[in-house]
Amino acid sequence: MSTTIQKKAYAVVITKDLEDGVFIGRCDELHANSQADSFGEIVENMKEAVELAAEVSGDTTDFNLLIIEQ
Numbered sequence: 841m842s843t844t845i846q847k848k849a850y851a852v853v854i855t856k857d858l859e860d861g862v863f864i865g866r867c868d869e870l871h872a873n874s875q876a877d878s879f880g881e882i883v884e885n886m887k888e889a890v891e892l893a894a895e896v897s898g899d900t901t902d903f904n905l906l907i908i909e910q
Contacts, residue, residue, distance in 0.1 A: 848903045850894075852886045854879070855910045867905075870894060883907065 854865045863882035866873045870893035874885035887905060894903060 848899070848901055849906045850890050850903055851906045851908060852890065853908045853910055854882055854886070865889070867893070870897065 850867050850869055852865055852867045854863055856863050862875050862877060863879055864873070864875045865882045865886040867886065867890050870890055872886070872889040872893040874882065874889045876882035876885050883905070890903065890905060894900070
């Protein structure tokens with residue numbers, strides 16, 4: 841018998857501020873936000889922000905990020 845463990849997915853919306861050139865990330869479900877100078881950095885920042893916000897909310901399961909670029 842095999843067991844498949846489903847990871848929770850959190851949607852993260854990433855936009856680039858055209859005036860400043862910074863990337864802004866937000867996860868509305870957990871009210872987690874961050875900003876960074878590069879796309880790779882904002883993804884890493886949002887992983888950390890989502891992990892911390894999920895932990896505070898009592899959710900300690902593994903998760904994936906669903907990255908949505910706008």
